[in-house]
Amino acid sequence: MSSLTLHDVRFVEPEATRNYITQDYGALSWLFTKDHKRIAILYLISITALFILGGFFAVVMRIELLTPEGDLLTSDTYNKFFTLHGIIMIFFFLIPSIPAVLGNFLLPLMLGAKDLAFPKINLLSWYLYIIAAVMGLYIIITGGVDTGWTFYTPFSTQFSNTHVFGVTFAAFIVGFSSILTGLNFLVTIHRMRAPGLTWFRLPLFVWAMYATSIVQLLATPVLAITLVMLMFERVVHVGIFDPALGGDPLLFQHMFWFYSHPAVYIMILPAMGVASEVVAAFTRKKIFGYQFVAYSSLAIAFLGFLVWAHHMFVAGISVYSAMIFSFLSYFVAVPSAIKVFNWTATLYRASVSLMTPMLYILGFIGLFTIGGVTGLFLAAIGLDVHVTDTYFVVAHFHYVMVGGAVMAYMAGLHYWWPKITGRMYPEWWARLAALLVFAGFNLTFFPQFVLGYLGMPRRYHAYAPEFQVLNVMSTAGASVLAVGYALPLCYLLWSLWYGRPAGPNPWGAVGLEWTTASPPPMENFHETPVVTWDAYDYPAMMKAMGETQNV
Amino acid sequence: MMLSDFPLWPEQASTVAPGVDALMTFMCIVCGGVSVLTFFVIFILAIKYRRTSENQLAQDYEPPKALEAAWIIIPFLIFMFMFVWGSWLYFRIQRVPENAIDIYATGKQWMWKFQHASGQREINTLHVPVGRPIRITMASEDVIHSLFFPAFRVKSDVLPNRYKTMWFQATKTGRFHIFCAEYCGTQHSGMIGWVEVMEPVDYQKWLAGGAEGSLASQGEKLFQKYACNTCHTNDATGRGPVLLGLYGTTVTLSNNATVTADENYIRESILNPQAKIVKGFAPVMPTFQGQVSEDDLLKLVSYVHSLGTQKTAVVPVETPSSKDTSAGSPLKPGAGIPPQKDKGATP
Ligand code: HEM
Numbered sequence: 056m057s058s059l060t061l062h063d064v065r066f067v068e069p070e071a072t073r074n075y076i077t078q079d080y081g082a083l084s085w086l087f088t089k090d091h092k093r094i095a096i097l098y099l100i101s102i103t104a105l106f107i108l109g110g111f112f113a114v115v116m117r118i119e120l121l122t123p124e125g126d127l128l129t130s131d132t133y134n135k136f137f138t139l140h141g142i143i144m145i146f147f148f149l150i151p152s153i154p155a156v157l158g159n160f161l162l163p164l165m166l167g168a169k170d171l172a173f174p175k176i177n178l179l180s181w182y183l184y185i186i187a188a189v190m191g192l193y194i195i196i197t198g199g200v201d202t203g204w205t206f207y208t209p210f211s212t213q214f215s216n217t218h219v220f221g222v223t224f225a226a227f228i229v230g231f232s233s234i235l236t237g238l239n240f241l242v243t244i245h246r247m248r249a250p251g252l253t254w255f256r257l258p259l260f261v262w263a264m265y266a267t268s269i270v271q272l273l274a275t276p277v278l279a280i281t282l283v284m285l286m287f288e289r290v291v292h293v294g295i296f297d298p299a300l301g302g303d304p305l306l307f308q309h310m311f312w313f314y315s316h317p318a319v320y321i322m323i324l325p326a327m328g329v330a331s332e333v334v335a336a337f338t339r340k341k342i343f344g345y346q347f348v349a350y351s352s353l354a355i356a357f358l359g360f361l362v363w364a365h366h367m368f369v370a371g372i373s374v375y376s377a378m379i380f381s382f383l384s385y386f387v388a389v390p391s392a393i394k395v396f397n398w399t400a401t402l403y404r405a406s407v408s409l410m411t412p413m414l415y416i417l418g419f420i421g422l423f424t425i426g427g428v429t430g431l432f433l434a435a436i437g438l439d440v441h442v443t444d445t446y447f448v449v450a451h452f453h454y455v456m457v458g459g460a461v462m463a464y465m466a467g468l469h470y471w472w473p474k475i476t477g478r479m480y481p482e483w484w485a486r487l488a489a490l491l492v493f494a495g496f497n498l499t500f501f502p503q504f505v506l507g508y509l510g511m512p513r514r515y516h517a518y519a520p521e522f523q524v525l526n527v528m529s530t531a532g533a534s535v536l537a538v539g540y541a542l543p544l545c546y547l548l549w550s551l552w553y554g555r556p557a558g559p560n561p562w563g564a565v566g567l568e569w570t571t572a573s574p575p576p577m578e579n580f581h582e583t584p585v586v587t588w589d590a591y592d593y594p595a596m597m598k599a600m601g602e603t604q605n606v
Numbered sequence: 607m608m609l610s611d612f613p614l615w616p617e618q619a620s621t622v623a624p625g626v627d628a629l630m631t632f633m634c635i636v637c638g639g640v641s642v643l644t645f646f647v648i649f650i651l652a653i654k655y656r657r658t659s660e661n662q663l664a665q666d667y668e669p670p671k672a673l674e675a676a677w678i679i680i681p682f683l684i685f686m687f688m689f690v691w692g693s694w695l696y697f698r699i700q701r702v703p704e705n706a707i708d709i710y711a712t713g714k715q716w717m718w719k720f721q722h723a724s725g726q727r728e729i730n731t732l733h734v735p736v737g738r739p740i741r742i743t744m745a746s747e748d749v750i751h752s753l754f755f756p757a758f759r760v761k762s763d764v765l766p767n768r769y770k771t772m773w774f775q776a777t778k779t780g781r782f783h784i785f786c787a788e789y790c791g792t793q794h795s796g797m798i799g800w801v802e803v804m805e806p807v808d809y810q811k812w813l814a815g816g817a818e819g820s821l822a823s824q825g826e827k828l829f830q831k832y833a834c835n836t837c838h839t840n841d842a843t844g845r846g847p848v849l850l851g852l853y854g855t856t857v858t859l860s861n862n863a864t865v866t867a868d869e870n871y872i873r874e875s876i877l878n879p880q881a882k883i884v885k886g887f888a889p890v891m892p893t894f895q896g897q898v899s900e901d902d903l904l905k906l907v908s909y910v911h912s913l914g915t916q917k918t919a920v921v922p923v924e925t926p927s928s929k930d931t932s933a934g935s936p937l938k939p940g941a942g943i944p945p946q947k948d949k950g951a952t953p
């Protein structure tokens with residue numbers, strides 16, 4: 056027993072000669088694969104490409120905003136750029152990011168399963184994603200769209216003369232990709248857990264994916280219906296949103312936010328799941344209040360459906376409905392607060408290691424906290440009247456979505472990279488990148504809170520001269536951020552060839568995914584694992600594994 | 607670079623602005639404080655319990671479960687405090703004072719049109735007296751816009767299908783930004799202007815210059831032009847109801863429901879008369895949707911409004927009691943008369 060270290064903790068198995076990567080070669084073996092790990096890689100490549108494209112639009116916008124005058128782009132181009140940036144980052148990058156890449160790869164591994172419940176549907180959802188992405192690219196090349204990612208009527212139905220129909224259709228399709236992924240995960244989590252893996256032994260990442268899947272399954276159809284109504288209205292002009300025909304443009308906002316508020320939880324819940332995994336692994340400790348953290352995911356998923364009109368406090372809702380939605384928005388913030396405090400408490404008397412994934416997660420906790428508390432500012436309705444539709448909101452949602460969700464995605468990518476590829480990334484470069492991202496991020500977005508309070512409205516191509524200093528700071532930050540994101544792209548690719556082989560469990564972490572080879576064999580486990588320990592129970596798992604090894 | 611080129615806090619120029627800033631300050635202190643405290647704890651713990659050897663496990667220790675309850679209940683109570691304060695402020699921002707001066711605004715791609723009750727019109731500039739509550743009634747001719755006065759801390763979306771109102775009371779003279787805050791197409795960022803806050807005497811002078819007759823009197827002409835008067839006579843002989851004294855009263859509809867005759871109701875009665883039929887009348891009024899422009903509609907509405915209230919639609923501006931104004935330097939006579947390009951109004 057004394058010779059057994061954490062890194063040896065694994066099921067005994069013959070050295071895998073073939074893994075999911077080397078199983079088959081050739082493009083077709085990838086394009087027609089039903090293996091969840093390969094599909095995860097397909098997603099990884101596609102969303103990375105779209106992230107680069109979305110990032111390109113962002114950088115050009117930030118350069119434009121260096122000066123108060125609109126001098127680099129025309130107004131129409133600027134409007135198209137922020138629209139495309141938003142649509143790509145939300146629908147084509149952030150929503151699929153953690154679920155479709157990390158979730159796809161890890162869920163069966165964490166559950167001790169061979170694959171997801173519906174491997175073909177899994178492949179189908181990637182194809183839907185690709186079809187939608189190709190449509191999107193085609194539209195960008197042929198002129199783009201300028202409605203904002205929110206597609207507000209009547210601008211989108213009667214006034215914009217860009218490709219609104221095509222883009223909403225693409226968003227409609229990518230929605231189905233998201234629905235199918237959610238459905239697949241739900242069934243998998245219910246039906247395919249390894250023997251002994253009861254609900255309260257599940258890693259918190261699985262709980263988070265479970266809550267996310269519920270939201271994907273229930274909310275996305277509403278988006279689909281809304282977009283169909285929009286397309287219908289635009290093409291045959293039936294009058295659903297047109298006041299001249301008795302319709303109501305605000306109806307669109309209600310329907311849109313009924314999806315899009317829960318959608319922000321599709322983005323942040325998985326991030327919280329990653330945070331729990333990484334915190335547990337790099338403190339070698341069970342997450343404090345495991346059950347509270349698990350249930351808070353479900354609470355967020357449920358309450359998230361009840362706060363949509365907090366995006367409409369000045370749009371024309373009554374004073375009393377505004378109060379109700381304000382109250383409920385505060386309510387939904389409670390479970391998020393619980394998580395932050397529980398992660399913090401986990402550090403107490405732990406064994407803390409500050410490797411790259413943990414650095415990203417500490418960054419995540421900090422930035423998500425700032426994003427969350429500024430949500431409290433926005434939920435205070437008297438204050439929201441002033442800051443809504445300004446850069447304050449832009450800063451708020453970038454803190455949660457980029458500072459929160461993207462940081463966690465980067466953390467997860469680094470944490471599971473050795474499992475996915477079998478190689479270690481270069482630690483020092485990675486730490487440098489994590490620090491650059493953190494610094495660049497704050498420099499980019501913190502000034503925007505001030506800008507917003509000063510009154511600079513969002514979606515402005517040109518702005519009043521007194522806002523320039525803060526805008527220049529923001530653009531400077533964006534360039535640091537860009538370097539921070541470009542570095543991982545380089546060193547992760549580099550590590551595919553030159554990285555140190557990782558071995559099955561480089562972090563000495565517990566969790567079924569670390570008990571199999573890196574990269575895992577096609578069937579994940581040679582024998583179905585039997586689970587006799589709780590999640591993150593280091594002593595119990597070492598003991599259980601030690602016994603298996605001594606057999 | 608001058609400090610004024612790099613402000614961190616917007617100018618405070620309305621009665622609600624200090625209230626909004628107070629809540630903002632409170633939020634910054636509480637949220638900032640809790641966040642910084644959390645970061646500090648994380649930092650200390652991460653350093654103190656750093657892993658020293660490769661195989662070191664965590665200590666076998668669970669913090670007390672009561673902590674969990676503490677950080678559910680305490681944040682919740684703090685949140686409720688924020689909720690109450692925010693709602694209270696919202697009520698203040700929404701409730702229009704009785705004696706407010708009416709101004710009408712129309713948003714259209716990409717300009718703001720303002721009409722004073724006395725008939726003065728202006729584009730992308732709004733002249734208002736200091737120290738008087740101003741109520742703006744507004745609608746859009748096309749897409750949704752949002753009328754935003756950062757110095758007054760108020761904004762409101764402007765919708766194409768109904769009137770919305772907002773109000774403010776300026777507390778200092780000067781020139782402040784007007785922005786459009788809801789994305790509305792190509793020139794969204796160009797849909798901006800200035801609000802010129804002036805001493806009431808100057809405002810009065812400004813109003814006197816070049817009006818084409820009050821809004822209501824222009825509306826009266828339109829009332830004849832569109833032949834409304836053929837049905838709506840001043841006695842009960844016409845086919846339509848008498849509109850004298852209508853505004854502000856409660857109207858009983860054919861389905862026995864009741865509505866208050868406000869701007870939105872009058873607007874709807876003109877654009878979509880079939881939607882709400884007055885009890886005892888046949889649904890014979892034709893729709894004027896598409897025939898009456900948003901400007902004309904405003905005039906009609908303000909005419910019907912003026913029929914209904916004792917006070918005329920002429921703005922009752924008196925000489926200010928000096929406590930209303932924070933401005934130290936009264937304007938030179940005539941300085942307020944448009945076009946006023948320089949910043950002479952800023953104290
Ligand atoms: C901690 C709880 C949160 C609260 C109380 C909160 C509150 C709010 C409120 C009131 C608004 C509306 C602001 C306005 O338009 O005036 C808003 C906007 C927004 N929030 Fe949050 N939020 C929270 C968490 C999140 C999370 C987790 C995300 C994303 C992962 C998120 C993403 C967004 C986005 C995208 C918008 C702006 C959408 C747009 O107008 O384009 N929020 N938030």
Ligand SMILES: [Cu+2]
Pocket residue numbers: 315316319362363365366
């Ligand atoms: Cu929301």
Ligand SMILES: [Cu+2]
Pocket residue numbers: 751752786787788789790791793794795797
């Ligand atoms: Cu606008």
